[in-house]
Amino acid sequence: MNILILSCDIGAGHNTTGLAVLEELKRRGHCAEMKDPFQLSHSLIARNIGSFYVKLVQKFPHLFGIAYHLGMIVTKLPFLSPVYHANGLMAKHLERYLLAHPADVVVAPHLYPAEMLTYMKRHNMPCPKLVFIATDYACIPFTEETDCDYYVIPHKSLQNSFTARGIPAEKLLPFGIPIRSAFRCNITKKEARRQLGLPLDTVCYLVVGGSMGAGKVKQIVSYLAAHRRNEEHIVVICGNNAALQKSLQSRYLFTPGISILGATNQMGLYMRACDLLYSKPGGLSSTEAAVTGIPLVHTTPIPGCETINRAFFQKHGMSLSAKDARHQAALGLRLMKNPKAMHYMRKQQAAFTTRNSVGKICDFIEKLGIDEMKE
Secondary structure, X not given: OEEEEEOOOOOHHHHHHHHHHHHHHXXXXXXXXXXXXXXXXXXXXXXXXXXXXXXXXXXXXHHHXXXXXXXXXXXXXXXXXXXXXXHHOOHHHHHHHHHHOOOOEEEEOOHHHHHHHHHHHHOOOOOOEEEEEOOXXXXXXXXXXXXXXXXXXXXXXXXXXXXXXXXXXXXXXXXXXXXXXHHOXXXXXXXXXXXXXXXXXXXXXXXXXXXXXXXXXXXXXXXXXXXXXXXXXXXXXXXXXXXXXHHHHHHOOOXXXXXXXXXXXXXXXXXXXXXXXXXXXXXXXXXXXXHHOOOEEEOOOOOOHHHHHHHHHHHOOOOEEOOOHHHHHHHHHHHXXXXXXXXXXXXXXXXXXXXXXXXXXXXXXXXXXXXXXXX
C-alpha cells in the first residue's frame, strides 16, 4: 500500500505522532512517507508558518490562548472559517503532488492537512481516503468543518465532545494517541540510566519544556535545586529553546547533579530512567509519559487545548498540577515521598491510555486500503 502522512512543523507532537505511524507502516513493509504540505508551496509565508508559530508560543503563549478561544467562537458561526479558506489555498499544490505520487490512504495528525483535503473533496479534486488523528484530549476548533473519512480520538470517553460538534459517531475510532516504539520498550530503569550516564542509586527528576522549551522551566529547576535531598539528580530538557538552555547552563555550570540538555531523540530513554516528570500538558508528551508509566506533574499549560489535556489527566488521576511553578515543583517533591500515590497514578495511566495505539491504527489503515482496492 501507498500511504501519505501529512503533518506540519507547528508543535513537535503532530510530527512525532506522524512518525510513530510511519515507523510502524514501514516495519510492516508498506510504502509510506511523511510530508509537510506547506513545503509544497513556493510561498515564504507558507514555508515558514511553523517557525512563526514556535516563536509566538515561546514569547507570547497567552496570545495562542486568545486565538484558541476566538476559534471556539468562530466555530459557532454559520460559515466556514478563515482557517479553512487559508488552508484551501494549498489544495492545488497538494492535488499536484498526489497526482504525481498516488496514495491509497492519507493520514493527517494535524488539522491543517485535514482542512486541505476537505477543500479538495468539496471542489471535486481526486482525494484518497483520509484518516485524521487527534493529538489532544479535546475536539479542537475547526475540526467540525473537516470531512475526514475517520477520526482517531485519544479515548472513548471523549466521543461526546466530538459528536456534539457535528462529527458523526460512526467515524470516531477511540484507538488512542500513537507513540513511537522507544516509549513502549521494556528496558529497565537501571539499564536506561547506564545508557544515559545517570547515577544508578539516587532519585532523578526530569523537567521538560516540550520541543519549544515553553513553560516556567527556570522556576521549576530553581525550586528543585534549592529543596532536593542528598544527591538527588535533576535532568532538564530545553528542547529547541537555545536561550533557555544557555541561561540554565550558565546558572548551574558549577552545580553538581544538574544536567541541562537541548533537543534530544532519547526522550523515551529519559522517561524510563527518571523517577518523576515535570512537563507541560501537550497531548503527545503526556501520552508518552502515561504509557511509559512515569509519575507526572503537569506544569503551566499553553492556554487552549493544553489546559483541557491537563484537566483530562487530573480528572482521571493520571497527573497532578498546581496553580504556579513553585507549587508545582513542591507537589512533585511531596509525590516522591508517597509510594501509594505514585502506584495509583501509574495504574490510572495504564487504564486510560492505549499502549499499542499505533498497531490498532495501522491495522485499520491496512483494512481501509484493502476495502478501497476492492471498490
